[in-house]
Amino acid sequence: xxxxxxxxxxxxxxxxxxxxxxxxxxxxxxxxxxxxxxxxxxxxxxxxxxxxxxxxxxxxxxxxxxxxxxxxxxxxxxxxxxxxxxxxxxxxxxxxxxxxxxxxxxxxxxxxxxxxxxxxxxxxxxxxxxxxxxxxxxxxxxxxxxxxxxxxxxxxxxxxxxxxxxxxxxxxxxxxxxxxxxxxxxxxxxxxxxxxxxxxxxxxxxxxxxxxxxxxxxxxxxxxxxxxxxxxxxxxxxxxxxxxxxxxxxxxxxxxxxxxxxxxxxxxxxxxxxxxxxxxxxxxxxxxxxxxxxxxxxxxxxxxxxxxxxxxxxxxxxxxxxxxxxxxxxxxxx
Amino acid sequence: xxxxxxxxxxxxxxxxxxxxxxxxxxxxxxxxxxxxxxxxxxxxxxxxxxxxxxxxxxxxxxxxxxxxxxxxxxxxxxxxxxxxxxxxxxxxxxxxxxxxxxxxxxxxxxxxxxxxxxxxxxxxxxxxxxxxxxxxxxxxxxxxxxxxxxxxxxxxxxxxxxxxxxxxxxxxxxxxxxxxxxxxxxxxxxxxxxxxxxxxxxxxxxxxxxxxxxxxxxxxxxxxxxxxxxxxxxxxxxxxxxxxxxxxxxxxxxxxxxxxxxxxxxxxxxxxxxxxxxxxxxxxxxxxxxxxxxxxxxxxxxxxxxxxxxxxxxxxxxxxxxxxxxxxxxxxxxxxxxxxxxxxxxxxxxxxxxxxxxxxxxxxxxxxxxxxxxxxxxxxxxxxxxxxxxxxxxxxxxxxxxxxxxxxxxxxxxxxxxxxxxxxxxxxxxxxx
Numbered sequence: 025x026x027x028x029x030x031x032x033x034x035x036x037x038x039x040x041x042x043x044x045x046x047x048x049x050x051x052x053x054x055x056x057x058x059x060x061x062x063x064x065x066x067x068x069x070x071x072x073x074x075x076x077x078x079x080x081x082x083x084x085x086x087x088x089x090x091x092x093x094x095x096x097x098x099x100x101x102x103x104x105x106x107x108x109x110x111x112x113x114x115x116x117x118x119x120x121x122x123x124x125x126x127x128x129x130x131x132x133x134x135x136x137x138x139x140x141x142x143x144x145x146x147x148x149x150x151x152x153x154x155x156x157x158x159x160x161x162x163x164x165x166x167x168x169x170x171x172x173x174x175x176x177x178x179x180x181x182x183x184x185x186x187x188x189x190x191x192x193x194x195x196x197x198x199x200x201x202x203x204x205x206x207x208x209x210x211x212x213x214x215x216x217x218x219x220x221x222x223x224x225x226x227x228x229x230x231x232x233x234x235x236x237x238x239x240x241x242x243x244x245x246x247x248x249x250x251x252x253x254x255x256x257x258x259x260x261x262x263x264x265x266x267x268x269x270x271x272x273x274x275x276x277x278x279x280x281x282x283x284x285x286x287x288x289x290x291x292x293x294x295x296x297x298x299x300x301x302x303x304x305x306x307x308x309x310x311x312x313x314x315x316x317x318x319x320x321x322x323x324x325x326x327x328x329x330x331x332x333x334x335x336x337x338x339x340x341x342x343x344x345x346x347x348x349x350x351x352x353x354x355x356x357x358x
Numbered sequence: 359x360x361x362x363x364x365x366x367x368x369x370x371x372x373x374x375x376x377x378x379x380x381x382x383x384x385x386x387x388x389x390x391x392x393x394x395x396x397x398x399x400x401x402x403x404x405x406x407x408x409x410x411x412x413x414x415x416x417x418x419x420x421x422x423x424x425x426x427x428x429x430x431x432x433x434x435x436x437x438x439x440x441x442x443x444x445x446x447x448x449x450x451x452x453x454x455x456x457x458x459x460x461x462x463x464x465x466x467x468x469x470x471x472x473x474x475x476x477x478x479x480x481x482x483x484x485x486x487x488x489x490x491x492x493x494x495x496x497x498x499x500x501x502x503x504x505x506x507x508x509x510x511x512x513x514x515x516x517x518x519x520x521x522x523x524x525x526x527x528x529x530x531x532x533x534x535x536x537x538x539x540x541x542x543x544x545x546x547x548x549x550x551x552x553x554x555x556x557x558x559x560x561x562x563x564x565x566x567x568x569x570x571x572x573x574x575x576x577x578x579x580x581x582x583x584x585x586x587x588x589x590x591x592x593x594x595x596x597x598x599x600x601x602x603x604x605x606x607x608x609x610x611x612x613x614x615x616x617x618x619x620x621x622x623x624x625x626x627x628x629x630x631x632x633x634x635x636x637x638x639x640x641x642x643x644x645x646x647x648x649x650x651x652x653x654x655x656x657x658x659x660x661x662x663x664x665x666x667x668x669x670x671x672x673x674x675x676x677x678x679x680x681x682x683x684x685x686x687x688x689x690x691x692x693x694x695x696x697x698x699x700x701x702x703x704x705x706x707x708x709x710x711x712x713x714x715x716x717x718x719x720x721x722x723x724x725x726x727x728x729x730x731x732x733x734x735x736x737x738x739x740x741x742x743x744x745x746x747x748x749x750x751x752x753x754x755x756x757x758x759x760x761x762x763x764x765x766x767x768x769x770x771x772x773x774x775x776x777x778x779x780x781x782x783x784x785x786x787x788x789x790x791x
Contacts, residue, residue: 062560063560063563063564065563119772119776122776123775123776126779128775128779129559130559130560131425131427131559131560131563132775132779134427134559134560134563135427135700135704135771135775136771136772136775138429138697138700138768138771139767139768139769139770139771139772139775140768140772141768142693142697142764142765142767142768142771143764143765143768143769143772144768145693145764145765145768146761146762146763146764146765146766146767146768147765149758149761149764150758150761150762150765153757153758265571265692268567269564269567269568269571272564276561276564325505327501327504327505329579331575331578331579332572332575332576332579334568334571334572334575335572335575337568338565338568338569338571338572341564341565341568342553342554342565345554345557345561345565346553349557
């Protein structure tokens with residue numbers, strides 16, 4: 025049973041954590057794509073920017089959350105979301121809108137977003153230095169150890185406080201996004217524009233507003249994902265390059281343009297990563313006596329070492345592009 | 359047919375005023391750097407700029423000639439650097455003297471055999487096995503054999519690391535490493551191209567970005583092959599080393615070697631551009647459908663140009679690694695080796711070789727100089743801040759000022775796209791007839 029708990033800790037919980045973060049990130053990418061038709065490479069850096077804003081605010085007001093017993097970072101998250109959303113809209117006005125007005129090819133927009141990536145990264149590193157910093161400025165990170173009430177189980181199930189917040193916020197985001205897209209006027213207009221921009225414009229939808237709203241949502245979600253990731257581990261300015269590939273893989277697996285597909289894709293990629301680096305030899309250990317020598321003696325049965333984690337999203341990406349370019353939910357082909 | 363398209367139609371045989379002015383300005387900038395920073399430093403900068411120019415020429419044929427957006431230049435540069443290292447570093451007797459090479463060879467043979475078995479399993483449907491069953495068999499077989507091979511390989515590589523450090527080099531002349539570096543980068547580019555070139559440009563960018571990271575992760579973590587983070591140095595030079603003839607002269611000699619390489623590549627590329635082959639490539643770029651209708655084999659040509667670009671990147675990367683005299687897999691950064699090259703190409707003018715050379719040197723000077731300038735500005739700000747309201751500055755200004763380069767490169771990309779989308783020296787589109 026200890027091995028099973030080990031599996032629970034290392035695969036189920038870890039997979040859900042990375043999956044949630046990829047899912048929230050991929051929703052932003054997929055929304056931006058469905059409205060503006062280009063792969064937004066700067067998304068991971070907008071996530072970093074959101075986390076950075078939270079860090080600045082938490083350093084400025086370290087006791088903000090003490091009254092209700094949550095970390096300061098979480099209380100200040102809405103402010104950071106607003107700032108990040110404002111940044112996303114500002115970036116669009118300054119860099120993407122003029123190019124869109126010129127009617128450039130989507131790949132040129134991609135290059136522009138690469139430029140934005142570098143600018144954001146440069147600015148964040150300029151102000152924060154290059155080292156990692158914890159977002160828990162004055163608070164203590166609670167770690168819950170749940171011992172299962174079963175005989176012979178010594179290893180507890182470990183879950184940390186930020187991970188619980190992450191699960192709660194992910195569910196809140198998904199429900200909120202669903203209600204927004206299916207019930208509100210703006211959400212319906214967004215879906216209309218994603219299906220057919222010209223028709224949407226002809227039927228009186230203000231496309232400029234929709235674009236701005238998309239950036240606000242994408243920016244806000246990016247801030248949530250970046251902050252929760254940094255809460256779980258640490259804040260690092262060079263977070264973004266490790267996030268970019270899994271997020272795009274998630275968006276494409278789920279079918280580009282499908283927000284809920286992106287969420288599913290995020291969990292697929294997250295679980296695939298943790299399953300691939302998990303040492304399957306651990307699960308064989310209880311049956312050690314009844315197994316043939318060569319199998320029981322095999323030391324490490326992980327598919328890839330943790331240092332090759334980045335291979336996994338890439339492999340998924342290529343596999344899905346080759347066999348099913350529309351993704352599992354029949355999205356658009358970029 | 360109206361011919362009044364002043365932005366695209368080049369007037370025949372006009373005086374190349376734009377080129378002359380831009381290159382004169384560049385020459386002034388280089389002389390300025392020489393005056394301020396000294397000859398040894400500036401020559402080093404020029405050699406590095408020359409190596410980058412080879413990379414930029416590689417990217418300009420992919421992006422400029424054929425419209426393929428390769429965001430993984432770094433991976434090919436790293437492969438080139440790896441070959442330059444492996445072929446030129448002295449032979450490691452501790453490894454070759456033991457029985458380890460035999461064991462490594464056996465594992466590699468097992469790997470080939472496993473690959474053949476899996477490949478055979480994917481062809482089982484020809485023997486009448488149902489397709490679903492075939493896929494299942496192939497996947498399960500691939501997973502099991504993969505685990506077997508990877509465990510065997512892990513044993514051998516652990517042995518190598520423990521007893522010999524790493525497998526060492528081959529002690530061959532530097533030029534061999536450069537050529538093989540180009541060949542290896544081209545070979546890897548071939549496989550990537552086979553898989554990814556059918557994708558639309560956004561996907562290609564994402565995929566190549568990922569491949570570059572994977573190549574880097576492999577080189578960084580294969581301690582038995584590259585010593586990983588421990589780095590390998592010194593790498594020999596193809597010309598007399600600085601210890602023999604002094605820094606400036608040695609670097610000048612190296613510069614002349616790279617200059618000859620650039621001249622040859624430039625000449626060949628320009629010939630290719632105006633040849634029927636180049637016309638065909640541009641026709642495919644500008645209108646794939648009509649090129650296909652004329653009977654051109656689009657996928658084949660796209661693959662050709664992708665591989666060609668990768669070869670150049672491998673050669674450039676090999677020259678760069680040899681010049682730094684250090685192979686450090688961790689030192690390959692997307693910023694330094696992908697985006698910098700990208701800016702060089704789009705600033706200079708994609709598809710215009712002369713413009714690409716201009717862009718390479720210009721951007722490299724901006725890149726090198728923006729660190730010191732930012733440091734100067736920051737120190738100025740700190741002095742002012744301390745004088746006026748006692749502001750206490752962070753201590754690690756040096757490392758932070760270096761980050762200003764990241765911002766400058768990003769700003770350059772967006773500015774160029776906005777104000778000079780075709781680059782400073784745009785491709786001259788010739789309209790026949």
